Amino acid sequence: MITREHFDTLEARDPEERERAALAALRRQVAHAKAHAPGFAAILADVDPAAIDSRAALAALPVTRKSDLVARQKAARPFGGLAAVARGGAAHYFASPGPIYEPAGRQPDWWRLARSLFAAGFRAGDLLHNAYAYHMTPAGAMLESGALALGCSVFPGGTGQTELQLAAMADLAPDGYVGTPSFLRILLDKADADGIALPSLTKAQVSGEPFPPSLRDALAARGIAAYQVYASADLGSIAYESAAREGLIVDEGVLLEILRPGTGDPVADGEVGEVVVTALANAEYPLIRFATGDLSAVLAGASPCGRTNLRIKGWMGRADQTTKVKGMFVHPAQVAAVARRHAEIGRARLVVDNPDGVDRMTLHCEVAGSDPALAAAIVDSLREVTKLRGEAALREPGSLPNDGKVIDDTRTYR
DSSP: OOOOOOSSGGGGOOHHHHHHHHHHHHHHHHHHHHHHOHHHHHHTTTOOGGGOOSHHHHHTSOOEEGGGHHHHHHHSTTTTTOOOSOTTTOSEEEEETTTEEEEEOSSTTTTOOHHHHHHTTOOTTOEEEEOSOOSSSSHHHHHHHHHHHHTOEEEEOOSSOHHHHHHHHHHHOOSEEEEOHHHHHHHHHHHHHHTOOOTTOOEEEEOSSOOOHHHHHHHHHTTOEEEEEEEETTTEEEEEOOTTOSSEEEOTTEEEEEEOTTSSOBOOTTSOEEEEEEESSOSSSOOOSEEEEEEEOEESSOOTTSOOSOEEOOOOOBSOOOEEETTEEEOHHHHHHHHHTOTTOSOEEEEEEOGGGOOEEEEEEEOSSOOHHHHHHHHHHHHHHHSSOOEEEEEOTTOSOSSOOSEEEOOOOO
C-alpha cells in the first residue's frame, strides 16, 4: 500500500499555492543573481525581476546551457561569473568532467537530498552505505549531507574496492545503499559468489545511470526496495521517485521546464524535450533557466502518493544532438532557427543519412497540407542557416516521433 507520509507539508500543497510561492522565490533569486553574480548580471541585464509574474515571463528569460560552462569558466575562473559567493564563502569546491567547477554552500543539506531519501524509505537512525565518489566530484558529499540532515548515519564507502566494501557491509549491517545501480548489482553478485549474507540491506536510492525495470525487480526479489533520484552537481536534487513508482516528482526547491532542444520555448505537456531548471533555494549558485542537456517529458496529473508537484518521466536521453555534416557542425538551435522562419511549421526534425556514402540532410517538417512552394522556401532557409544544401519533407501534424530528437543522425559506415 502506498504511504501518504511526506517529508513536510510543502509536498502536498495546492499546486496554485506552490506556483505563487515559486514565482515569488524566482523574482528574489533573479534579483539576487543580478546583484551578486557578474555573469548573471550580464545575462539578465535587460530583465526586471519584479515583472516575472508568470510561466510565460519565465519563458522569456535567457537560457544558460551546461554545455557552455567550460568556456564560461575558462574566461572567468572559477565559476564563470555565475556563482554569488565570495572565495571563502563556499564550503567546498568540486570538479566534474570538463572540467566544470561547482561551489557548495555551508548550510545543512545544501543539495536538498533529504527529501528524496525520505521518499525512498530512509528514516532517522538508518545507516547508509554511500557508494558514490568522494574524491573531487560532489556525489558522495551530496548524498551524505542529505542523509545527515535526515538523521541517518553514513558509511563513506566511495567507489571501487568491492571486497573491502562488502566486508564493511557484512560487519556494519547497513539499512540501505546509495550509489549507482550497477555497482549495487556488482556488490550483490560478489556477495552471492562469496557466500556473504546481507540481510539488513532492505532499501536503496540509486542515480547516475539508467535503472531498468528488470534490475529494479531483481532487487525487489532480494528484499531491496530501490528508488531513483535525478540530481546534478550544479542543481542538487531535481526530481525523485516515491513509492507510487509513477515518474519522478519535481523537488520543491526548483522550477522545472521542458523546452524544445536548441530553443527557450516550452513544449506541450507530454512532449519530450530538454530539462531546464531554475534553482530557487541555492543562493550561492543561483542558476536561472539552466539547460541540463537531458531529455524528459511531463507526466499528467498528481502522484498517487499524495505529492502534488509536477512529475516527469525520468531520463530519456541527451538533448545535445549536434552533429557534423560534410565537415561542418549542425546544431539543434539552427533547426529551430529554420522553423521560426516559417510559421506553418509545427515540429521539425533534421534527419542526416548517407546513401551511397554521401552525407544528406532532410528537414522533416510537420505542416498542414502539402505546398511545394513552402518546401522550396524551407530548403532555401536550411541552406542560409546551416551553409549546407539539404532537402525538405512535409509531414502531417503529429507524425514525427515524440522522442525529443531535433537532429537524427542515421548514417552508417561500412
